[in-house]
Amino acid sequence: MDGAELRELVRNVLREELGRSNTAATTATATPRVERVTLRSDNELMAFVHRIVQLAGDDRQRADIESGRRAFSLAQSKAAPAPAARGDTPSFVNGLVTERHIEALDDGIAQMEVAASVRFTPLALDRLRQRGIKVKRKKS
Numbered sequence: 001m002d003g004a005e006l007r008e009l010v011r012n013v014l015r016e017e018l019g020r021s022n023t024a025a026t027t028a029t030a031t032p033r034v035e036r037v038t039l040r041s042d043n044e045l046m047a048f049v050h051r052i053v054q055l056a057g058d059d060r061q062r063a064d065i066e067s068g069r070r071a072f073s074l075a076q077s078k079a080a081p082a083p084a085a086r087g088d089t090p091s092f093v094n095g096l097v098t099e100r101h102i103e104a105l106d107d108g109i110a111q112m113e114v115a116a117s118v119r120f121t122p123l124a125l126d127r128l129r130q131r132g133i134k135v136k137r138k139k140s
Helices: 003-029 042-056 059-067 099-104 122-131
Strands: 033-037 070-074 111-114 134-137
Touching: 042 059, 059 070, 070 099, 099 122
Parallel strands: 033 070, 111 134
Antiparallel strands: none
């Protein structure tokens, strides 16, 4: 193999690898696709399970689910009252609260309690402000 062939081989490898890293960077920062799911009965639950199994059969869709590029969220049911309507206040006792944790809170939540050690991601703080949820820190 002469120098020109070696340089061409290196160029091809770099082109492939840089293409992969650019694709990975693009998909990692993409906004996840969120599908609202209603689960009011066993039949709806089974239909959702079948849908997940079907999606998991496709390698790309399974990778999207595993990476968080495709997410699922419970749709608010009109038939059942939200926990906030009963006076429930969500609380976190440790760890890191992410945007997904905030998205999982029921509509109508106005306040949440967190321990002093709990931390928030910047996106979680933005989402709290957007939803108008106040954070009350418990003293340890």
